[in-house]
Amino acid sequence: VLCWFYIFPVYRIPRDKEIVEDVLRQGEQWQKNHTGIDLYRKLLSECCDPRKMFAVTKENSPIGKVLWYDGEFYHSHTVNNDTYPLFVPDNPLPLPLKKCAVVGNGGILRNSKCGRDIDQADFIMRCNLPPLSKEYVEDVGNRTHLVTANPSIIEKRFQNLLLSRKDFVEKMKIYGSSHIYMPAFSMKPGTDLSMRAHYALADSSSNLTVLFANPEFLRTVGKFWKARGVHAKRLSTGLFLVSLALGLCEEVTTYGFWPFSVGLDEQPVRHHYYDNILPYKWFHAMPEEFVQLWHLHKSGVLRVRVGQCP
Ligand code: CDP
Numbered sequence: 001v002l003c004w005f006y007i008f009p010v011y012r013i014p015r016d017k018e019i020v021e022d023v024l025r026q027g028e029q030w031q032k033n034h035t036g037i038d039l040y041r042k043l044l045s046e047c048c049d050p051r052k053m054f055a056v057t058k059e060n061s062p063i064g065k066v067l068w069y070d071g072e073f074y075h076s077h078t079v080n081n082d083t084y085p086l087f088v089p090d091n092p093l094p095l096p097l098k099k100c101a102v103v104g105n106g107g108i109l110r111n112s113k114c115g116r117d118i119d120q121a122d123f124i125m126r127c128n129l130p131p132l133s134k135e136y137v138e139d140v141g142n143r144t145h146l147v148t149a150n151p152s153i154i155e156k157r158f159q160n161l162l163l164s165r166k167d168f169v170e171k172m173k174i175y176g177s178s179h180i181y182m183p184a185f186s187m188k189p190g191t192d193l194s195m196r197a198h199y200a201l202a203d204s205s206s207n208l209t210v211l212f213a214n215p216e217f218l219r220t221v222g223k224f225w226k227a228r229g230v231h232a233k234r235l236s237t238g239l240f241l242v243s244l245a246l247g248l249c250e251e252v253t254t255y256g257f258w259p260f261s262v263g264l265d266e267q268p269v270r271h272h273y274y275d276n277i278l279p280y281k282w283f284h285a286m287p288e289e290f291v292q293l294w295h296l297h298k299s300g301v302l303r304v305r306v307g308q309c310p
Contacts, residue, residue, distance in 0.1 A: 016260045016261075016262070016287065019287070019291070019294070020260065020262065020264060020266075022294070023264060023294070023306055024264055026297075026298065028307070030297065030300065030303050031300050032251070032300050032303075033299055033300025036296075036299050036300050036301040037246075037250070037251070037300075037301055037302075039301075040246045040247075040296075040301050041246065041247055043224075044221075044224065044246055044247035045247060047220050047221075047223070047224045048217055048220040048221050048224060048243070048247065049217075049220075050217065050243070050244050050248055051091060051095065051247070051248065052091065053214050053216060053220075054091070054213070054214060054244055054247075054248075055088060055091065055092075055181070055211040055212060055213065055217075056087050056184070056185065056211075056212040056213070056214045057087055057088050057089060057090050057091065057214075058084065058087045058088070058089045058090070059089065059090050060214065061079050061084075061087060061214075062079065062084070063079050063080060063081065063084050064078065064079060065078070065079045066078050066079075067079065067185045067214075067215055067216075068215060068216070068219075069185050069186055069187065069188070069215055070183075070185075070186050070215040070216075070218045070219040070222070071183070071186035071187045071215075071234065072186075072187055072188055075188060077185055077191065083195075086195065086198050086210075086212075087212065088209065088211060092209070092211070093123075093146075093179075093248065094123075095248060096248070096249075096250060097122060097123045097245075097248050097249040097250065098122040098123070098250050098251065099120075099121045099122045099123070099249070099250070099251045099253070100121055100122065100123045100124070100125065100245045100248070100249035100251065100252050100253070101117075101118045101121035101123070101124045101125070101141075101253050101254075101255060102125045102241045102242050102245050102252060102253070102254045102255070103118060103124065103125065103126045103127070103130075103140060103141075103254075103255045103256050104127060104238040104254065104255065104256035104257040104258075105127055105128065105130050105238075105256055105273060105274070106256040106257055106258040106259065106269070106271070106272065106273065107258070107269045107270030107271055107272055107273050107276070108256060108257075108258035108263060108269055108273075108306055109136075109139050109140050109255060109256040109273040110139060110269075110270070111139060111308070112139050112255070112305075112307070112308050112309055113138055113308055113309050114139055114140065114141070114255050114305060114308070114309040115136075115137050115138045115139055115140055115141040116141065116309070117141075117253075117255075117305070117309040117310075118140060118141035118143075118255055119141035119142065119143045121253070123145045123146070123245075123249065124141070124143050124144050124145050125144075125145065125146045125147070125148075125241045125244070125245060126144050126146075126147045126148070126175075127147070127148050127237045127238055127241065128147075128148055128149065128153060128237060129147060129148075129149050129153055129157075129172075129175075129180075130147075130273075130274065132144070132174045132175075133174075136273060136274065139273065140255075140256070140273060142174070143176065144174075144175045144176060144178045145178050145179065146179045146181055146241075147175050147178050147179075147180055148181045148182070148183075148213075148240075148241065149180050149181070149182050149197065150182075150183065150190075150237070151182060151183070151184070151187070151189060151190035151193035151194055151197075152190075154168075154193045154194075154196070154197055155189070155193060160193065160196070161193070161196040161197060161200055165200040165203075165204075166204075168197070168200050169200055169201060169204045169206055172201065172206065172208050173206075175208060176207065176208075177207035177208060178208055179208070179209050179210075179211045180197065180201070180208055180209070180210045180211065181211045181213055182194040182197060182210055182211070182212055182213060183212075183213040183215075183218065184212035184213065185212065185213075185214075185215040186213070186215055186218060194212060197210050198210040213240075218240065221235065221239075221240055221243045221244075222234070222235055224243065225239065225243070225289075225292065228292060229288065229291075229292070230285055230288050230289055230292060231285060231288065232285035232288065232289070235289070236286055236289055238254075238256075238257055238286075238289070239289045239292075239293075242254060242293065242302070245302075246301070246302065251303075252301075252302040252303070253302065253303040253304075253305060254293060254302060254303070254304050254305065255305045256273065257289075257290060257293055257304060257306075258290070258306055259271075259286030259287050259289075259290055260290075264306065264307060
């Protein structure tokens with residue numbers, strides 16, 4: 001009898017407990033693998049061209065260019081006289097990036113004392129406009145060069161920027177002169193919200209710039225990981241940033257990636273370092289993603305920090 005799994009072989013995702021055990025076995029041991037780093041940079045350049053494609057720019061999206069949304073079925077925006085002027089001319093990042101820190105929002109960061117380590121990186125990426133107030137600085141640091149902002153945050157936290165533009169501009173000051181990376185062409189409602197965020201900052205002569213994520217880049221990165229066993233409906237923000245960092249940085253360290261409810265000391269861990277609000281269950285596949293990151297850690301392509309920093 002031919003079993004279905006002979007026809008469709010599936011990888012078994014290790015159970016949380018097995019992952020914890022493997023992380024503990026590995027301990028602090030980590031060795032940088034230059035060949036592996038170069039290989040991943042090459043693979044990512046070939047599939048997704050992060051250098052040229054990670055943001056919507058005047059170079060890759062001239063007037064008339066059709067941008068197909070990556071999170072909608074058959075929906076597009078044709079670049080026109082209203083949208084084109086909002087794009088940056090070209091990749092605005094100070095390439096090549098040397099040491100990059102990609103900071104996820106996992107509760108594992110609490111009491112990690114990783115703030116100093118993170119802040120020492122040359123380029124620091126964070127997810128979803130996270131809090132960086134005094135109480136967290138020791139664990140997460142306070143420097144930022146690129147921070148993602150999901151349009152839904154603008155909708156919920158800043159009431160669609162209809163009345164609270166000043167409040168938004170004020171609150172964004174904790175990100176210094178970063179780029180705010182927004183998926184403006186992923187879902188329909190995100191476009192207007194991202195434009196509004198752009199205008200709110202530009203009108204107030206803020207030091208921050210809004211960068212629109214290029215939907216083509218998001219789509220190709222999704223495919224890249226799908227081919228490697230990540231079967232989520234959509235990748236998590238954190239994995240998009242890790243992919244960007246692997247494509248652009250000489251060295252990548254991740255912090256705050258730990259989508260499990262127990263820590264290495266078997267104590268409960270909250271979902272975020274600032275709250276315990278869980279994601280929609282089947283939307284992302286964070287444990288599956290972690291297995292990929294952990295594999296890259298073990299092969300020296302990037303470093304995953306899970307415990308306390310020295
Ligand atoms: O937008 P999303 O729900 O994906 O992210 P978030 O909860 O704001 O966290 C930012 C990123 O950190 C996620 O996209 C994950 O990649 C990572 N994360 C993690 O690995 N473990 C957690 N417990 C929470 C977040």
